[in-house]
Amino acid sequence: MSRSIKKVPFVSSHFLFQYLFESRSKVKPFFKSRSSTILPDFVGDTFQIYNGRSFFKAKISDAFVGKKFGELSHTRKSAVLKKARKLR
Template sequence: MARSSKKGPYIDKKLLIKVAKVKGPIKTWARASQIPPEFVGHTFQVHTGNKFVDVFINESMVGHRLGEFAPTRTFKGHGAIVKRTMDKT
């Protein structure tokens, strides 16, 4: 469900401060934070639960959440189909 327009977007205040000061990658656990235009051109290291994923912000990502670009689950594929042969004895 969308956030109320009168409340405004959720943007982590610490991230806004770090974007103004830090030039390198910014490490964050705030996956729910929306991406404002000030973040464009910066690299964030978004936490996935067990590691950090580098996310470079471009203009098409503005308005989305940081967590959308750092998947938490890895799909390793379904099990292979094993054909069984019957021995005639």
């Protein structure tokens, strides 16, 4: 079930505060708010998203607007087949 159109997109207040005040500096903001929605203001910026183990960089483009940050970072490893292991 999707979010109602009447409501505004969810963005964590801590994340928004961090983005507004740290985006002026050269340091890329680190954040763990995977449930926040990507806004059009974020296009062209690089964020460091936490996937439960480490941070990784993600550059936001127009295609990501309206999606969640959690969709960009995978939290699970992909399965490696036994045949692929033997070939190494």
